[in-house]
Amino acid sequence: MAQYRNLWLFAGVALLFILTGVLQSWNLSLNILNLALLSCIMAVGVNIQWGYAGLFSTGIVGSVALGGLAVVLISAKPVPEGWSAGGPRIFGALVFAALAIALAVWLYRKLKPGSTRALALVLYLIVAFFIYRTILDPAVIAVESNNPAQAGNIGGLGLNSLLSWPVGAALAAAAAWVIGKIALGLREDYLAIATLGIAEIIVTVMRNEDWLDRGVKNLIDFSRPWPVPKEVDLQLNPTFLEPVASLGLDPVTASTIMVKLLYATMFGLVLVVLVWGCERALNSPWGRMVRAIRDNEISSAAMGKDVKFRHLQIFIIGSAVVGLAGAMMTSMEGQLTPPSYLPLRFTFLIWVMVIVGGSGNNWGSILGGLLIGWLYLAVEFLGPQVMNAITAGLPSGGLKDHLQDTAAHMRLLTLGIVLLLVLRFAPKGLIPEK
């Protein structure tokens, strides 16, 4: 029985999705499945950081947002007027900023330590910042004043959004390199605090820099990732309509389900490849070394392992996986809505998935992703129903309204309690590490 336990667990989760499909609708079930699969990929990424190396990052939402930004840059519609108004100049300003910081780092290493160096560098950075703003500001104003109702941004490359997936991973990896360089190797809480901050900055940038992604005005209409067609095109395609008609299905419903199935297949494929790679890595000498570092840093360092470098490496790989999932999510949704990048949804929910599933175990992360992903989204339709049933006997009035309103907030409380219970009573999670 015991060896089939994991299979039973997965079967149970599958049953949840099937029940949702039968009792509610298959569209809803597949929708939840797709988002849950994306959460699984994020959970695998977090598990790489936490499960393999014991790195606690509270900035998952930043990687997810950077993935979304990659989709904007690669596959948003080009805005030639916006780009020519100030695109190159903005790019120049960013290059200037990068060079200025690189020079500061170089100077810091070259100059003699002391208060003169500190003062000189601070002055240099302040001057550099104002030069950067003088280059940047006119360009930003020019770009944002170009047709602000519809554009006002520099536009993307207009390429297929499948191409943005690896770019999302690369962006997240680059950010992880910077933050890892700074915060790794200090107390472990500092990584948690620093990542919390950088994630908040990334999301703030995306919310406010209209020239980049139109900020809170949202960007819509990204191209679909190859080979997913648009529902409207599918409904006009005879090769799709004939078999649908012969099965006696409604072409509109069938086309939406078809598209979602395609997404599910693509996400599933990515997940399978990822897990295969992770399992190979975990069972290789590299995996043993990484776990040895996690379990005892001092003795691994004594064996000649470069702990800081390995931590940085794992931190980057994990963030890249999360960035990949972020790009996949934005390209599926076809739009970027920066206010939706909430730390509770994308940082702490993913954490709950990893810990409930079983930290250190890839299958655990997947199970946690599917189960918690289903729970989180299903509460949206289950919560009000349950609350309606509970309050059915009450007379309508303030208390009933208040109780029904609270149903919407139940899931935070539930998630917190689930996390605390698992940490306390089953710290190894549903599928423990072998």
Place this chain on the structure above:
Amino acid sequence: MDILNALVAFLNFVVVPGLAYGSQLALGALGITLIFSVLRFSNFAHGDTMAFGTAFVILFTWWFQSMGITAGPLPTALLALPLGILVTIAMVLATDRVVYRFYRKQRAKPIIVVIVSTGVMFVMNGLVRMIIGTSEQNFSDGQRMLLNPQDFKAATGLAEPLAIKTTQALSVAAAVLCCIALFWFLQKTRTGKSMRAYSDNEDLALLSGINPERVVMITWIIAGALACIAGSLYGLDKSYRGIVYFSLLMPMFAAAVVGGLGSPVGAVVGSFIVAFSELIVTSAWKKIFGYLVPADWLGDGLYQALSTDYKVAVSFSILIMVLLFRPQGIFGGK
């Protein structure tokens, strides 16, 4: 060239708000640093503890208002504050008993307890949303201004007004009182000394017969009370939204780390460093400069280094600089 007006504008836009905001941060950061030095973990639930306490202060304020009890020129919330503090203390003690004590007995790694504290954060956030919702609540009443800008202009004849809100003055006063009480407690009383001893060296403290559970309990009581006061003052000053307090975590952590995690003096100094940096970087300096140089020297710019949306970037940059160059903080924490 009008130095006096420039000075008043500087006071009005930077110094007064900075002192008030710094005081609110200091009360929060003190709690974080105390919990760190005694319980040895970074408490991610602290922001939501503040929100939780404030939610109850608001409820009690409404109750008092409905009974017609007010504090005259002061906000009614001051009367409700003691009750709110009691509820917050009860909550953190219950959390400690149900959640944290288990990990303390196990001597779990600090990072595990940090994760546990995010779980507590979830629960508290959920409770706050259920109790008071997510919409904005304004619970400030009484006299709004301690120093009315019109009165100031009439009295001094300057073009620039200076305004001090009652809540701003209250924040500074509360921070000063709490700091005096706390430092007196830590330095002079037996319990305070046992707390410091425990935080310096746990094993030695245990050997000399200090009861760890008592030290932990007192730490929670102080941290909970400070959190409730800080949250209420921030809510009075800026109007209350339960979800805002999560984003106060970053400046509070930055303040605690700048001063040196575990050092109470450091937390207070760090809070003012963070608060004033935020204001200096995100204020529009055009008005102040306008008094100092001829008008046609300044162009159209606002002379604002960063927009106010990037406040978090300021506290983050301070945090990063400290982590890079002086990880033990100014006053040498742990």
